[in-house]
Amino acid sequence: MPTYTVETTYRVPVYRQRTYHAATPAEACRQAIDDDDWSNNKLDYEAAGETYVTGIWLGVDAAYSGETVPVPSHFDETIQRKAAQRRTDAYWLARATAAIAKGEAIINGARDPEEPVVAPRPRHVLAELQEDCVRDQIAAIVETDPEFASLTADAVSDGDIHAACVSVAANIDLSEEIGAAEFRAVIAALRAAERANGG
Numbered sequence: 698m699p700t701y702t703v704e705t706t707y708r709v710p711v712y713r714q715r716t717y718h719a720a721t722p723a724e725a726c727r728q729a730i731d732d733d734d735w736s737n738n739k740l741d742y743e744a745a746g747e748t749y750v751t752g753i754w755l756g757v758d759a760a761y762s763g764e765t766v767p768v769p770s771h772f773d774e775t776i777q778r779k780a781a782q783r784r785t786d787a788y789w790l791a792r793a794t795a796a797i798a799k800g801e802a803i804i805n806g807a808r809d810p811e812e813p814v815v816a817p818r819p820r821h822v823l824a825e826l827q828e829d830c831v832r833d834q835i836a837a838i839v840e841t842d843p844e845f846a847s848l849t850a851d852a853v854s855d856g857d858i859h860a861a862c863v864s865v866a867a868n869i870d871l872s873e874e875i876g877a878a879e880f881r882a883v884i885a886a887l888r889a890a891e892r893a894n895g896g
Contacts, residue, residue, distance in 0.1 A: 701766065702759040704752035710741040749773055767859050823878055826866055828858050 713735060719725035750772040754763035798810045835858075836850040 699755060700757050702754045702756060702763065703750060704760055705748050706751045707748045708746040710744050711735070711738050712741055713738045764854070764856055767855055823875065824871075826862050828855070828862055831858050831862060 715729065715732065715737070717725045717728040717732075719728055750768045752760065753766045753768055754760055755766055756763040795810075802809050832853075832855075835853050839845050839848055839850050
């Protein structure tokens with residue numbers, strides 16, 4: 698039976714309470730955000746977050762040194778899992794766009810955008826490279842291709858499959874297929890408009 702080293706994490710809020718003199722609540726909040734003095738900070742253990750997995754490695758005491766194993770998504774932090782769920786309706790798309798703009802402002806040390814952020818046009822996924830589908834095909838290839846006769850399907854680790862999928866996704870050129878799909882969408886949209894206008 699394999700042995701794994703698993704790193705788990707939980708977040709504990711750090712807070713401080715300090716008085717600021719300001720003309721408005723917004724100005725007081727800005728002063729608090731810009732204040733770098735955290736000498737009187739406190740940890741709020743009562744509001745600690747959930748425990749989630751931040752890393753897993755094959756072997757005993759193998760953290761950051763052993764073979765990395767992909768963390769199953771349902772052990773991610775809930776906020777990360779929620780962020781990964783795709784929504785396509787305009788309401789959620791607008792909220793996501795505003796959140797991204799706010800996040801970029803935080804990363805760049807800038808203030809939040811004051812103007813409403815315009816959501817980008819919807820994008821549509823044409824294909825998805827799924828690691829479990831790659832795994833399903835490995836046994837058939839090993840059994841039929843003499844080049845891999847020395848291997849068994851079990852010899853291919855999940856890490857091997859993950860790395861291979863990342864490499865293929867980064868290097869494959871699907872421009873012709875995307876161009877053909879865009880052209881078909883153009884024709885379909887023109888025909889729909891023609892029908893709507895009684896043509």
